[in-house]
Amino acid sequence: MARGQQKEQARQKAQKEAAKRAGAGSQLGARAAGLTIKCPKCFIAIANYNLLKQHMEAKHPKETVPPESDFQK
Ligand SMILES: [Zn+2]
Structure with missing residues (x-):
């Protein structure tokens, strides 16, 4: 056993x-x-959507973050 x-x-x-x-x-x-996503505002390359969200909240707080589906091309 x-x-x-x-x-x-x-x-x-x-x-x-x-x-x-x-x-x-x-x-x-x-x-x-990676680096498949670009910030729509400053076009910096970002590894994934979560990081893009963080980046936009930090750098472009007045912009709305595009939906994740926008980046799944
Ligand atoms: Zn940006």
Whole structure:
């Protein structure tokens, strides 16, 4: 019994590690492929929509942030 449980735990741990690696990999990929969005006001390249929102709130507080769908072209 105990041995099977250990095996299961090891399997889950390995799965978690793999997910962590995959997550890090996709983040790196996003960063490499990134800068796909440009600020509509100052045309600076921004990695993703969340950052664009933050950028616009900080730099162009009077502008409305365009909907995310505007950038999914
Ligand atoms: Zn801007």
